[in-house]
Each structure stands twice: as structure tokens, then as C-alpha cells.
Amino acid sequence: MRIRRRRDTAPAVRSRLSAGDLARESLAGILQRPGRSALTMLGTVLGIGTFVVVLGLSETANGQISKNFNALLATQVTVTDTGAANATTPTLDFPSDASVAADRINGVIAAGVWWQVLLGSATAAQVSNLPGDDAPAGVNLPVYAADPGALRASQPSLANGVLFNAFDQAEREPVAVLSAAAAAQLGVLGAASQPTVFIAGQAFTVVGIIRSDSRLPQFGLGLIVPASTALADWGLPQPAQPAQMIIRTRVGAAQVVARQAAVAIRPDDPGLLSAAAPAAPTTLRNAVAASLRTLLLSLAAVAVIVGALGIANTSLVAIMERTAEIGLRRALGARPGHIAAQFLTESAVLGLGGGVIGTGAGVVITLAVTVAERWTAILEPTVVLLALPAGAVVGLVAGLYPALRASSIEPAEALRR
Amino acid sequence: MSSPGEPLVVLDAVTFRYPGPPPVLAVRWATLRVSAGEHVALTGASGSGKSTLLNLMGLLDRPTAGRVLFDGADLSAAPEPDRAAVRACRVGFVFQSFHLLPNRTAAENVMLGQVYAGVPRARRIDLAMHALDRVGLAARAWALPSQLSGGERQRVAVARAVVNRPWLLLCDEPTGNLDSAATAQLLGLFDELHADGIAVVVVTHNPAVSGRAERRVSMRDGVLTDASGGDLGADPQAS
Numbered sequence: 001m002r003i004r005r006r007r008d009t010a011p012a013v014r015s016r017l018s019a020g021d022l023a024r025e026s027l028a029g030i031l032q033r034p035g036r037s038a039l040t041m042l043g044t045v046l047g048i049g050t051f052v053v054v055l056g057l058s059e060t061a062n063g064q065i066s067k068n069f070n071a072l073l074a075t076q077v078t079v080t081d082t083g084a085a086n087a088t089t090p091t092l093d094f095p096s097d098a099s100v101a102a103d104r105i106n107g108v109i110a111a112g113v114w115w116q117v118l119l120g121s122a123t124a125a126q127v128s129n130l131p132g133d134d135a136p137a138g139v140n141l142p143v144y145a146a147d148p149g150a151l152r153a154s155q156p157s158l159a160n161g162v163l164f165n166a167f168d169q170a171e172r173e174p175v176a177v178l179s180a181a182a183a184a185q186l187g188v189l190g191a192a193s194q195p196t197v198f199i200a201g202q203a204f205t206v207v208g209i210i211r212s213d214s215r216l217p218q219f220g221l222g223l224i225v226p227a228s229t230a231l232a233d234w235g236l237p238q239p240a241q242p243a244q245m246i247i248r249t250r251v252g253a254a255q256v257v258a259r260q261a262a263v264a265i266r267p268d269d270p271g272l273l274s275a276a277a278p279a280a281p282t283t284l285r286n287a288v289a290a291s292l293r294t295l296l297l298s299l300a301a302v303a304v305i306v307g308a309l310g311i312a313n314t315s316l317v318a319i320m321e322r323t324a325e326i327g328l329r330r331a332l333g334a335r336p337g338h339i340a341a342q343f344l345t346e347s348a349v350l351g352l353g354g355g356v357i358g359t360g361a362g363v364v365i366t367l368a369v370t371v372a373e374r375w376t377a378i379l380e381p382t383v384v385l386l387a388l389p390a391g392a393v394v395g396l397v398a399g400l401y402p403a404l405r406a407s408s409i410e411p412a413e414a415l416r417r
Numbered sequence: 418m419s420s421p422g423e424p425l426v427v428l429d430a431v432t433f434r435y436p437g438p439p440p441v442l443a444v445r446w447a448t449l450r451v452s453a454g455e456h457v458a459l460t461g462a463s464g465s466g467k468s469t470l471l472n473l474m475g476l477l478d479r480p481t482a483g484r485v486l487f488d489g490a491d492l493s494a495a496p497e498p499d500r501a502a503v504r505a506c507r508v509g510f511v512f513q514s515f516h517l518l519p520n521r522t523a524a525e526n527v528m529l530g531q532v533y534a535g536v537p538r539a540r541r542i543d544l545a546m547h548a549l550d551r552v553g554l555a556a557r558a559w560a561l562p563s564q565l566s567g568g569e570r571q572r573v574a575v576a577r578a579v580v581n582r583p584w585l586l587l588c589d590e591p592t593g594n595l596d597s598a599a600t601a602q603l604l605g606l607f608d609e610l611h612a613d614g615i616a617v618v619v620v621t622h623n624p625a626v627s628g629r630a631e632r633r634v635s636m637r638d639g640v641l642t643d644a645s646g647g648d649l650g651a652d653p654q655a656s
Contacts, residue, residue, distance in 0.1 A: 328518075333505020336497060
């Protein structure tokens with residue numbers, strides 16, 4: 001064979017690496033050590049997967065939080081007796097028809113006044129199931145005064161018996177509703193036989209026992225007596241435990257009711273009362289969701305950084321192992337830029353692969369959790385679409401330093417190794 | 418390109434120092450002219466600077482001082498893309514340890530030599546098969562290096578080195594890992610390439626290899642001496 005030579009000078013020729021060759025050489029480099037490539041990809045899989053799961057679950061949880069807030073807080077208004085705050089003697093700034101006045105506000109379902117009864121300075125009263133001074137020492141239990149409207153508004157869960165009613169309130173009947181905890185302590189097994197308990201020596205007939213109260217959980221710890229009876233027996237509420245009104249509203253009406261309550265109840269001096277509007281559900285929900293998302297995104301960012309460091313570390317090790325190959329490629333005419341491009345492409349492809357697998361795994365995990373919890377899965381399509389190239393970007397950034405290291409290796413030195 | 422007999426590669430008062438630590442002066446004030454189509458053997462003791470001199474000729478290293486001219490162009494301080502282009506299209510390398518990629522077949526290893534030379538993909542397999550046929554390995558084109566003997570691997574490396582029809586073939590101890598039969602076969606191949614007009618420079622300890630060269634140049638402690646009394650090329654400007 002005769003070699004035909006062109007008559008050009010040395011620099012007239014060019015060293016080149018086409019896009020197709022770059023892709024093929026990079027793919028071959030990845031497949032050269034499939035196990036290590038898979039492990040390298042795992043870092044991105046975990047990082048991107050965590051990102052997708054975090055965003056998916058936080059969006060889904062957002063919807064759940066909204067439901068819960070709508071069900072409870074968004075339908076409740078609390079009116080406090082601010083006039084009592086500056087008082088030194090027992091005070092009650094709610095008029096006797098306060099519940100009726102509140103009931104007239106559009107959107108109110110039920111409303112009533114309640115307070116904790118203080119006998120002397122003690123927050124708990126001596127309660128016994130036996131009369132007289134000779135009775136053994138009773139138990140200390142908190143006693144609450146409430147009008148029937150307060151019980152209708154707070155909706156305690158009734159274990160047995162009944163709640164006292166408007167008649168009991170009007171007639172100042174000595175009746176009491178026990179919490180299940182108080183009943184257990186007093187040895188009261190049920191309300192059917194209408195047992196009697198003694199509060200500071202005064203007899204009260206137990207008409208009902210409640211399990212719990214989700215709106216006024218303190219009712220689940222003691223005894224509740226009609227407000228009128230408490231006023232007659234123990235006087236006005238102490239300044240330390242001023243009266244409050246609980247108002248249950250229809251969904252969406254709480255904000256409006258809160259603005260109108262003070263004027264409706266005390267048109268003569270609304271400044272004595274203060275209606276606490278519940279946090280706007282959307283604001284509260286967004287605040288909670290934002291906090292949750294920030295926390296989880298921080299964790300996901302850490303996972304991505306760890307993944308990127310994994311790629312960078314493995315790439316650096318790979319470059320050390322492939323030093324002779326780098327030397328050979330340089331001897332065959334590769335420029336430093338060609339070497340950098342190849343290693344960068346390998347990192348980007350590994351990152352992209354990790355992004356694709358991580359996104360798929362993230363979507364599956366998000367769906368699995370929401371199905372298990374019977375939630376409605378909410379996943380932004382943009383999250384999924386952005387997660388895919390994000391993997392490639394992570395790979396590119398992580399591969400930058402190793403690629404520059406590879407391109408700076410001197411060919412003769414590489415071939416000597 | 419230079420016509421036969423005209424200088425192809427010229428080392429002009431070249432010095433090369435490895436930075437170390439400790440720094441080592443591997444080549445001292447070396448002046449050498451290799452003409453187009455010439456067959457030169459570079460001999461000397463281990464550590465005398467032969468391989469370093471070969472790397473300088475092949476533009477794998479830059480001289481600390483002096484000039485390296487290829488086909489009349491001073492490339493010692495040229496931009497790396499220019500030097501890489503010459504390596505890709507004008508120079509072929511054969512190494513003692515073959516430097517074949519282990520997970521690629523013989524044909525794929527040969528085609529790697531065409532990637533950076535810009536050979537169109539459609540032509541690569543034909544040229545690679547032609548080069549393998551030339552070294553007598555067409556039938557083993559799809560074997561992996563691990564399935565080849567040492568002599569066959571070195572012939573694949575030669576096929577890769579010549580597939581782009583270089584002007585200069587640089588061989589660093591090409592028979593160092595071969596038995597005598599494989600060595601004889603390889604030397605016959607070098608003779609053929611030389612006959613085709615390719616300049617061949619072989620670094621070797623083996624007298625049988627250096628004996629086939631037209632000119633023998635030896636090195637000692639980084640200094641060139643002309644073992645066969647030929648032209649060391651003291652006047653590169655003449656090129």
C-alpha cells in the first residue's frame with residue numbers, strides 16, 4: 001500500500017470531536033463500568049426523588065390542612081371579657097341575654113358564656129360523692145359554669161345522660177355535667193340513676209357525662225354547672241378567670257361574626273368585649289404549609305447536594321483510574337476541551353438518568369403515601385417536568401471540577417502511569 | 418509535507434526538565450533531525466531520556482528550552498489545538514503496553530484513532546478493516562484485547578497508529594512485551610511502513626530492533642550521541 005500524502009503544513013489540519021462521537025464516547029465511558037455508573041447515579045436518584053416526594057407530599061398535605069382548619073377553627077369565634085381584665089372585683093360584662101343576642105347574628109349556629117369557677121383562690125374545688133363534714137376528703141376538680149348555649153356551641157361528645165338545658169338555666173337548677181375523667185375519679189358509673197356529687201359541700205345532681213370536647217378541651221377535665229346556678233351560689237366570675245363566650249358559626253361566617261359580636265352583645269359599651277377572629281384559614285394554611293415546605297425542601301436540598309458530591313467524588317476516582325485512557329486519547333489527538341467535554345457529558349448523562357429515575361420513584365412514592373392515607377394526591381406537573389433537567393444540571397455542576405481536572409492532565413504524564 | 422529526505426521533525430537545542438521534586442534534567446541541549454521516510458532507532462540505557470525525547474517529537478510534551486519543528490512549523494509553543502491536530506492526523510504512536518481500551522474490540526480500538534482526526538463515520542470501518550488487514554488481523558477484528566496474544570495486541574496498536582496514514586510513527590519499546598516470533602513479525606511490519614514512506618522512530622533496547630533502522634541514535638544521561646555516524650541535524654534552520 002502506498003501512502004498518499006497531502007501537501008499541507010502541520011497546523012492546516014484540525015483535531016475535532018463531533019457531537020455524535022462525543023455522545024458515543026461518553027456513553028461508552030458510562031457503560032465501561034456499569035456498576036459504578038449505577039452507584040454514581042444513585043446519588044441523583046435519591047436527591048431528585050426526595051425533591052419530588054417533598055413537593056408532592058407538601059402540596060397534598062396542604063389540602064388536608066385546609067380541610068381540618070375549615071372544619072374547626074374557621075367556624076369558631078371566641079369573645080372575651082376585656083372589661084374584667086382591669087377589674088379588681090368579680091365582674092361579668094356579658095349581659096344575661098348575651099347568648100340570645102349572639103344567636104341573632106347571621107351565620108351563628110350556637111353561642112354561650114362560660115367561665116371557670118374559683119372558690120376562694122383555688123382553681124380546683126373539693127368535690128365529693130358523699131355529703132356532710134364527716135365525708136372523706138374528695139378530689140380536686142376544676143368547675144366550669146356555662147350556659148346551655150355554650151354547650152351547644154362546643155358540642156361535647158356525650159357518653160351518657162343529657163346536657164343541662166334552658167330550663168335548668170332559667171330555674172338555677174343544681175345540676176352538673178361531669179367529664180368522664182371526673183366521673184371516674186368520683187366513682188360515678190353513669191348518669192341514669194342521677195347520682196349526687198357535692199361541690200364545696202353543695203349537692204348537685206349529675207344529669208350527664210361527656211367523653212371530651214374538641215372546642216373546649218378543658219371541659220373534659222372537670223364538672224360543668226349552669227351559669228345561673230354558679231352565679232347564684234358562688235357569685236360573679238373572678239378577674240383571674242374572666243367569662244368568655246364561644247360562638248359556633250357556619251363555614252365561612254366566622255370572620256364576619258367576629259366583627260359584629262361585640263356590638264351585638266353590648267351595644268351600649270362594645271369596648272368591654274373583644275371578639276377573637278380565628279386565623280384566616282388560607283393565611284394559616286399557607287403559613288403552616290410554607291414552614292413545612294421550607295423544612296422539607298431544605299432536607300431535599302441536602303440530599304441533592306450529597307448526590308452531587310457523590311457524582312463529583314466518583315468522577316474524580318474514575319479520572320484517576322482512567323488516566324492512561326486520557327493520555328491515550330490525548331496522544332490520538334484529543335484536545336483538553338474534548339476530554340473535559342467527554343467527562344462533563346458522562347456526568348450530565350448520569351445526572352439526567354438519576355433525575356429520570358428519581359422523578360419516577362418520587363411520583364410513585366407520593367402516590368403510594370396518598371393512597372395509604374386516603375388523601376387526594378396533588379402534584380404540580382411543573383415539578384415533574386423541572387425535576388428531569390434538574391438531574392442533568394446537578395450532574396453538570398458536579399462534573400465540572402472533575403472534568404477540568406481530567407482536561408489538565410498532561411498526556412505524556414498520563415501515559416507514563 | 419516534506420519530500421523524502423527533507424526534514425520532517427527537527428529538535429533544535431531542546432532541553433526538557435521534569436519539575437519534580439526533585440527536578441530532573443531529562444534531555445540536555447538535544448538537536449536531532451528526522452527526515453521524511455527515515456527509519457531511526459533511539460537507543461540508550463533506562464532513564465537516559467529516550468522516551469522523553471520521543472514524547473517531545475510527538476508533541477506530547479513541551480520543551481523547557483529549544484524548539485520542536487514539525488514539517489517546518491515551530492510547534493513547541495503553538496496553541497494546544499494545533500499540536501493536537503498534528504497528533505491526530507500526522508503522528509502515530511505505538512506504546513510498550515499497547516494502551517488498548519479493554520472493553521472495545523480490535524476494530525473499535527482502531528477506530529478510536531479516527532475519532533479525533535475527523536474521519537467521517539461512514540468510512541471508519543472500511544479504513545479500520547484495511548489497517549487490520551495490513552497487520553494481518555482482519556479475522557480477529559471483533560475480538561476483545563483480552564482474547565488476543567501480546568503480539569496481536571501490539572499489531573492492533575500499530576493498526577490504530579497507521580489508520581490515519583500518518584507521516585511519522587513513534588514507537589516506544591514496541592517489542593518490550595513480545596516474544597521473539599512476535600517481535601520478528603512486528604519488525605517486518607515496520608519495514609513495510611517505512612517502505613511506504615512513513616518516517617519511523619523506534620525507542621528500543623533490543624539490538625535486533627535497532628539493527629533494522631537506517632540510523633541509530635543513542636542517548637546517555639539526556640545527551641544525544643549519534644551511534645551510526647549520521648546527521649544529528651545541527652543546523653535546523655536549514656530546513
